[in-house]
Amino acid sequence: MSDQAFVTLATNDLYGKGALVLGTSLRNHRTTRQLVVLVSPQVSNNMRAVLGKIFDEVILVNVLDSKDSAHLAMIKRPELGVTFTKLHCWALTHYSKCIFMDADTLVLCNIDELFEREELSAAPDPGWPDCFNTGVFVYRPSIETYNELLQFSTEKGSFDGGDQGLLNSFFSNWATADINKHLPFIYNLSSVAIYSYLPAFKQYGADAKVVHFLGNTKPWNYSYNPKTRCVTGDSHDYSLVTHPEFLNMWWDIFTTSVSPLLPVHGISNEQSSSGTQEPSCLAYALAFSCGLSFCRKEEKLSEAVSQLSFTPPPPAVSSEERRKKWEQGQADYMGEDSFQNIQKKLDAYLN
Secondary structure, three states: OOOEEEEEEEOOHHHHHHHHHHHHHHHHOOOOOEEEEEEOOOOOHHHHHHHHHHOOEEEEOOOOOOOOHHHHHHOOOHHHHHHHHHHHHHHOOOOOEEEEEOOOEEEOOOOHHHHHOOOOEEEEEOOEEEEEEEEEEEEOOOHHHHHHHHHHHHHOOOOOOOHHHHHHHHOOOHHHHOHHHEOOHHHOEEOEHHHOOHHHHHHHHHHOOEEEOOOOOOHHHOEEEOOOOEEEEEHHHHHOEOOHHHHHHHHHHHHHHHHHHOOOOOOOOOOOOOOOEEOOOHHHHHHHHOOOOHHHHHHHHHHHHHHHOOOOOOOOOOHHHHHHHHHOOOOOOOOOOOHHHHHHHHHHHHO
């Protein structure tokens, strides 16, 4: 299938690492399609050379930036203006059909069946399901569409300052025109608690095909010990990760398949300026080694964490603040809102 391709984008060396893991996961699951990565001038020559070992094409493109600080401030993601660069994927007209995937996604199985879908097919965004998430979408390259998108971005911009607001406005009938263009959520599953409906994950998560590391903190912003298989990071960011097994999968691929390809010097390894790191995932590592079933890991993880007590207890929060966090999907699954504590309160109430 030389006329069809998976396409991703790297705007710096850190996203280059994400692209390498994504490309490797596609190779590991035996895709029959071409792999293409668009790179901006900010990606170093060393990184481009390594990307060329995984991808069939490494294509240099100029940066497109919305420079829309006002709308980007609404979502607290000022760095997303450069995601307009994604529009260059429509210029790849030597391919008849493509699937774009953000560099912070990870393939869990072969997904070549997505090429049976038509433009613009995408999964609903968990934050507003009448919008599609632009982390994974099926499209047809076209110079006409490319030019129309550039003109649209100049004249009307984006309601969120990034590519997602722009593409949802351009393909404005996605929500209602054709249900066949709505990809199941398992093709773009969020790994972060703030976006996640945990009971549904327990019910359907085993069928996941693509995981998307949404939010500010990406897998490469954490640290990883390959001997203990332990991911560590800022305690607040890690508390939002309801599915640490996906972080471990990402780091397993990076450590075993990607890291050996990287030169010792010459590729940026800048980490996010997060706070003190701590062994938040030790409980998961213990549970994983014991062979616990996939759908019970969350319950056992919370029990293990409550027993091991690595860190001082967090400051008490008011009932009103706890209620707001629950409504926002930010329940403290590892602490006060753990399964064990909730069960104790229910038992006390019933007794």
